[in-house]
Amino acid sequence: MGVKGFAEGGIASIIAGCSTHPLDLIKVRMQLQGETNVPKPLHNLRPALAFQTGSTVHVAALPQPRVGPIAVGVRLVQQEGVAALFSGVSATVLRQMLYSTTRMGLYDVLKTKWTDPAAGTMPLTRKIEAGLIAGGVGAAVGNPADVAMVRMQADGRLPAAERRNYKSVVDAITRMARSEGVASLWRGSSLTVNRAMLVTASQLASYDQFKEMILEKGLMRDGLGTHVTASFAAGFVAAVASNPVDVIKTRVMNMKVEPGAAPPYAGALDCALKTVRAEGPMALYKGFVPTISRQGPFTVVLFVTLEQVRKLLKDF
Template sequence: MGVKGFVEGGIASIVAGCTTHPLDLIKVRMQLQGEPLRAPVPATNPALQPALAFNSARAAALPVAAQARPGPISVGVGIVRAEGAAALFSGVSATMLRQTLYSTTRMGLYDVLKQKWTDQESNTMPLGRKIAAGLVAGGVGAAVGNPADVAMVRMQADGRLPAAQRRNYRSVADAITSMARQEGVASLWRGSSLTVNRAMIVTASQLATYDQVKEAILQKGLMADGLGTHVTASFSAGFVAAVASNPVDVIKTRVMNMKVEPGKAPPYDGALDCALKTVRAEGPMALYKGFIPTISRQGPFTVVLFVTLEQVRKVLKDF
């Protein structure tokens, strides 16, 4: 029964991750807005004009609060114009590996803990236990999947850099081997504390909210156990997860994406340093950068995840 939960969760997570990958890429690009590049981009280069709309040398010289921040649609259009439509799927191989490692582990482990911690007499699981199960499952899953997470962030962010500074990873395997060779194996777990914290928050809020809302709908007889119930519970779970996790996600993205040059101090000394520098330079609301694409991605991702999961469970119920 336990292995089955891992398989079901893994299939649903991979489908959801690939489906919503472009929204995740836009979110990452928006979270990096306001963060200075390592070298100024020439404003006179016509080939880079589309990208300069949201990342120009002149904008970098202005106070951060005065800079106009484009929305997710503008960022998406800018990516397509500057890098081509295929750029919206940059890093999708890393997404697939991440979902295979991280989400398969967290979904399966949550299912195992749910079975163990459910009250056998009432066949119910208190909200507190659901949250605890989500925290444990998310933390373990994140530790397992961190290398793929670092690779995914870097591959998604690469297009915003000047051509000379891009890493140009060919695939997630190339990204992981290059990082290990050039920066050491420890670099594969860069930002792991943030990844674990975010995953614990996301998993606890997402899975616990889904189960809690679904149970409430069914107990009150508002809807039958079908697509309507699954979609409603999924959107609720996605919204709660996005609100709870966005600040940690912003810091995680920046720490993972930072370029550490030999002989030079890293841009950030750690998560706390990154958070302080971000808030000082860009204000507290910078921690909610990318929130619109986060909720735009988290909503569809959660819906696809749980709707797919429910269907996979039906298909595999006899196994």
Template sequence: MGVKGFVEGGIASIVAGCSTHPLDLIKVRMQLQGEAAAAAPPPALRPALAFQTPSSSVAQNVRLTPPPPRVGPVAVGLRIVQQDGFAGLFSGVSATVLRQTLYSTTRMGLYDILKTKWSDPNTNNMPLTRKIVAGLIAGGIGAAVGNPADVAMVRMQADGRLPAAQRRNYKSVVDAISQMSKGEGVASLWRGSSLTVNRAMVVTASQLASYDQIKETILDKGLMKDGLGTHVTASFAAGFVASVASNPVDVIKTRVMNMKVEPGVAPPYAGAIDCAMKTIRAEGPMALYKGFIPTISRQGPFTVVLFVTLEQVRKLLKDF
């Protein structure tokens, strides 16, 4: 029963991940908008250009130049297609496949095991508090397992926004992991892992627990029968809950994972808290909800495809 849960969850997660990858790519690009201003040192630490007369006014203008205007998800998507063609929307998809294979297969399988152990034998339902705890445990362990693929995916998705000379140009997820290990050390594969684990715990607890809870409520109250309509309704609601809960952690995770660390140079962010504070100071608190539209646009369809596929795979494998 345990292995079956991993297989079912893995298949559903890979299908959902690949089908919604373009939306995830747009989300990452939007989360990195305005990052240069956040990562830059404060004015007091910058070279004192104001003393270089007569160009002091020019230096002042440089410091006061407002950040570039934020671009919406449609414009970001069109820009990707214009620069890299339609295939550009699937940049880093190999990393998505590996990430779903490691992270989502683990979290879905573990959640299924805990659900089986903790459910009431009479009703076959699990109390909401136990659902949340099961989601927190399963999400945390899954994220720790899948972090290398997560770092590679973020970097591959972010690469296209850089000038050609600054791109990392990873050929595949294997190449990305290999280059990171050689150039930055094996520890770089777990960069931002605390954020990944925190985000995964929030996403899994909110997504899986709310899906199960909403589905059970719909069926118990006789609002709908156990079919596609119920699965889609519960999935969309679960996707919304997961998006609202996880977006701030997701923005910080993306920026920490994507930062360039060079020998002898202080990294842009000292850690998650530093990244959050710099982002809020430079761009305001709502910067933590950058990319929310593509996040909900992806999380909704992703959750629907995930659970609808999962329910169908369960039917196909019910005799095994």
């Protein structure tokens, strides 16, 4: 039973991850909007400022206006081509294989263990507890692929000379380990774990809860309509719960650490404080529209596929 749960969850997650990858890419680009490495005094100046030291002219650029998800997507296709919408898709596949297979399978194991045989259901608190444990373990396993995915998705927004140009997820992980140390593969892991615990607890627990409520109240029978409704509601809950952590995670994972220089962020809390101070508290909900635009379809595809895979594998 346990191994089958891992296989079912893995297949559904890879299909859902690949089909919604362009939306995830747009979300990452939006979350990095407004981020700048211009020193603070210059960053706060409204007019563009030019000053000279020796023969070099330094210019503090005006902050770029924020744009919406459609504009980000259109600009991305115009500047980098349609194929750019699938930048980092190899990392998405590896991430789903490691992270989602682990979290879905472990949640299934805990659900089987903790379900009351008489009632045939598990209390909501137990569902949340199972989601927190499964998400945390899955994220720790999948973090290297997560870092690689964020970097590959964000690469196109850098000037051509500064791009990392990873050939694949394996190339990204190998080069990061070689140039920045193996520990860099777990950069932002505390954030990844926190986000995954929130997403898994809110997504899996709320899906089960919504599905049970719909069936108990006789609103719909156990079929596609119920699965779509419960999964979209679960996607919304997961997006609201995880977006702030997701923004910080994206920025910490994507930061460039120059040799011998202090990193832009000392850690998750430092990144959160700098982001809120420079861009306001709503900056933590940057990319929310593409987050819900992705989290909704992702959750729908995930659970609808999962239900179908379960039907196909029920005799195994």
